[in-house]
Amino acid sequence: MKRQIIEIDQDKCNGCGLCIPNCPEGALQIIDGKARLVSDLFCDGLGACLGHCPLGAITILEREAQEYDERSVMANIVKQGKNVIKAHLEHLKSHHQAAYLKQAVDYLEEMGIENPSSPS
Numbered sequence: 001m002k003r004q005i006i007e008i009d010q011d012k013c014n015g016c017g018l019c020i021p022n023c024p025e026g027a028l029q030i031i032d033g034k035a036r037l038v039s040d041l042f043c044d045g046l047g048a049c050l051g052h053c054p055l056g057a058i059t060i061l062e063r064e065a066q067e068y069d070e071r072s073v074m075a076n077i078v079k080q081g082k083n084v085i086k087a088h089l090e091h092l093k094s095h096h097q098a099a100y101l102k103q104a105v106d107y108l109e110e111m112g113i114e115n116p117s118s119p120s
Contacts, residue, residue: 008037035058
């Protein structure tokens with residue numbers, strides 16, 4: 001399937017890691033001193049990482065990619081704690097991704113995990 005997904009210019013990337021905390025989906029990791037997209041299915045293609053690359057090494061393009069999978073992203077995110085869960089939910093909300101947000105909240109409910117974005 002064709003969809004929006006990030007691309008990292010390995011010649012420009014210096015491995016600073018500033019993009020990593022801005023990708024709550026867990027699609028980016030520093031490997032061999034460079035930022036790498038570790039899984040197409042984790043990248044939502046919304047570009048939260050873009051503005052945090054001081055060298056402009058990250059762009060968004062449309063290409064053949066594995067379909068984004070919110071349930072897989074949530075399974076990865078919940079291991080990282082409630083602050084990462086909250087950041088991901090806020091990211092989806094700020095980008096008006098209602099369908100993904102519903103899938104994420106449903107996942108939390110199904111797994112019996114507290115939604116850190118819900119008012120107490």
